[in-house]
Amino acid sequence: MPAVVEIRSISKHFGEGAARVDALRDVSLDIHAGTVVGLRGPSGSGKSTLLNVIGCIIEANSGRMSLNGELVYDRKWLRRDLRRLRLEKIGFIFQAHNLLPFLNAWENVAVALVLAGASRHEAHKRAMELLTYLGVEKRSEAMPGQLSGGEAQRIAIARALANDPRIILADEPTAALDSQRAGTVMELLRKVAQEKQSAVIVVTHDEKIFDRFDQIYTLRDGALENPQTLAA
Numbered sequence: 001m002p003a004v005v006e007i008r009s010i011s012k013h014f015g016e017g018a019a020r021v022d023a024l025r026d027v028s029l030d031i032h033a034g035t036v037v038g039l040r041g042p043s044g045s046g047k048s049t050l051l052n053v054i055g056c057i058i059e060a061n062s063g064r065m066s067l068n069g070e071l072v073y074d075r076k077w078l079r080r081d082l083r084r085l086r087l088e089k090i091g092f093i094f095q096a097h098n099l100l101p102f103l104n105a106w107e108n109v110a111v112a113l114v115l116a117g118a119s120r121h122e123a124h125k126r127a128m129e130l131l132t133y134l135g136v137e138k139r140s141e142a143m144p145g146q147l148s149g150g151e152a153q154r155i156a157i158a159r160a161l162a163n164d165p166r167i168i169l170a171d172e173p174t175a176a177l178d179s180q181r182a183g184t185v186m187e188l189l190r191k192v193a194q195e196k197q198s199a200v201i202v203v204t205h206d207e208k209i210f211d212r213f214d215q216i217y218t219l220r221d222g223a224l225e226n227p228q229t230l231a232a
């Protein structure tokens, strides 16, 4: 079975000349359906850049990338509708939950569905299903300011899952949580990976959750310290 995320020799730099920063150097990686992969490394080692490249937010400078079996980047982006690709195939979860403060919990989830074309009625129904799946349906009418950190992060996960993405990218999703809440978030991500056969990639410094991953990769100065053995 092909990997959900297949990256070959991806490099990315910012700036030129003396100001040039090589954020990713020749990174190759396969991430398979149903797995939860950790990405760690010192500050500035390229972790967020790699997530943003996989999420088609940042265009790399060289290499190749396939998502869900589709070649989307080969020395340049090959797809015109990256917005639709992001909406339909990729779920993002950030350190701070990034909920919209003027919408309640279910509306924050419904927004992602409406953007992808759902009616308000369908979006409400699906949002409530997702909140139930994540065990926060009782907080569906609460505003973000009324939610605990763990509840807000679960709403943010529900939003990331709204369109059934095959790829879930999480940048420090447990950094603001205590170890029990962090454990719950990781269990939920594992459940999603297994039940939806998604590939989940989690950037983390959080040693408490290192034992929760199928594999952990370490970036140092933009390069993978423990590369996989891959077919070309």
Ligand SMILES: Nc1ncnc2c1ncn2[C@@H]1O[C@H](COP(=O)(O)OP(=O)(O)OP(=O)(O)O)[C@@H](O)[C@H]1O
Binding pocket: 014, 015, 021, 022, 023, 041, 042, 043, 044, 045, 046, 047, 048, 049, 050
């Ligand atoms: N938009 C940008 N413009 C210029 N340089 C950038 C940009 N984004 C990232 N960089 C640089 O690229 C390198 C990698 O940054 P990145 O954000 O990927 O690190 P990180 O591993 O996520 O770090 P942290 O753990 O602090 O979040 C850093 O040197 C950073 O300063």
Ligand SMILES: [Mg+2]
Binding pocket: 047, 048, 049, 171
């Ligand atoms: Mg970062």
